[in-house]
Each structure stands twice: as structure tokens, then as C-alpha cells.
Amino acid sequence: MSDLYLALKLLHVLGATVLLGTGLGIAFFMFMAHRTGNPATIAHTARVVVIADALFTASAVVLQPLTGWAMAAMTGYSTFHFWIRATLALYVVVGLCWLPVVWIQVKMRNLAAEAARNGTALPPLYHTYFKFWFYLGWPAFISVIAIFVLMLWKPQW
Numbered sequence: 001m002s003d004l005y006l007a008l009k010l011l012h013v014l015g016a017t018v019l020l021g022t023g024l025g026i027a028f029f030m031f032m033a034h035r036t037g038n039p040a041t042i043a044h045t046a047r048v049v050v051i052a053d054a055l056f057t058a059s060a061v062v063l064q065p066l067t068g069w070a071m072a073a074m075t076g077y078s079t080f081h082f083w084i085r086a087t088l089a090l091y092v093v094v095g096l097c098w099l100p101v102v103w104i105q106v107k108m109r110n111l112a113a114e115a116a117r118n119g120t121a122l123p124p125l126y127h128t129y130f131k132f133w134f135y136l137g138w139p140a141f142i143s144v145i146a147i148f149v150l151m152l153w154k155p156q157w
Contacts, residue, residue, distance in 0.1 A: 005074050012067040016151070018060040019094075020144050022052060027137050030105070034130055039115035039122055046109030053102050061095070082157045083150045090143040090150070097140035104133045 026049045033045035068087075071077075077084060111126040 002074070005071060008067045008071050008074070011063060012071060015060040015063040015067065016148065018056050019064065020148070022056045022060070023137075023141065023144065026052060026057075027141070030108075030133070037122070039112045039120075042122070042126075043109055043112035043116050046105055046112060050102070050105050050109060053105065057098070061098075065091070081154075083154045087147050087150045090147050093143045094140045094147075097136045097143075101133055101136050101140070104129045104136075108133065 029045050030049055033042045036042070065088075072079070072084065079085065079088070108126055108129050111123055111129070115122050115126070
């Protein structure tokens, strides 16, 4: 294997690690902040989470298909291989879950910050957003795990 291929593979693995790790970290910290019921805690955590998504997740989202495409081109893999098509489809599922989640996190942050400023309880809309945020996280997480499985096993169905 060439040094370029190995460098691309390293970037690809690091990008996948960032996607999974940042996703799990964000989910954990947002969930734990939510459990406190404290608007100031939730607002602060959501503020940091939105920044982390913008810096880390968004960067990895761009890196993954670029490095994946380059490695496939170098090795002669066609996008018609089942595992590549399935991975790309799951990647779209992750994106379709992640994009609204980022928007929801911003809305939750704003509602929590407003409640903290006013010294009021979190509004019902916050709890509605949280439910959507929570339920969108599961298909994204399961899809990321499935992508890892496909990348490692490369089934040839």
C-alpha cells in the first residue's frame, strides 16, 4: 500500500472516530444537562454542543466522503459494490437525522437561555424539541454503527 493510501485511510478512520465520539459525547452531555431541568445548565451545555457540532462533526462529515472516494478510486472499488452503496445510503440517513438535530440544539439552547434569563421554567416547546432530538439520535447512532460494520466486513451481497 502506498503512503498516500495509508494517510487517506488514517484520515478516514480519524473522521469516523470523530463522528462516533463527538456524537456520543454530545448526546451524553445534552441528555445529562436535560436531566437537571436547570435552564442555565442546559443553555450552557447546548451552547458548547452547538460549537462542537460545528467544529468537529461538520469537519468529519466533509472529510469522510472525500477520503472514502479517494481510497475507493485508488483501490479500484466501484460505487456499485453493495457495501459502498449501503454505506452511502446510511450516511444519508445520518445526515438527514443530524441536520435537524443541529437546528433543534440551537432552538433548545435559545429556549433554555431565555428561561434562565427570565428565571422561568423551560417552556413546553423545549420538551417537544428534546423528544425530537432524542428520537432522531437513535437512527443516526445505529446507522453509524452499521457503517462501521460495513466498512470492516465489506459484505459482497
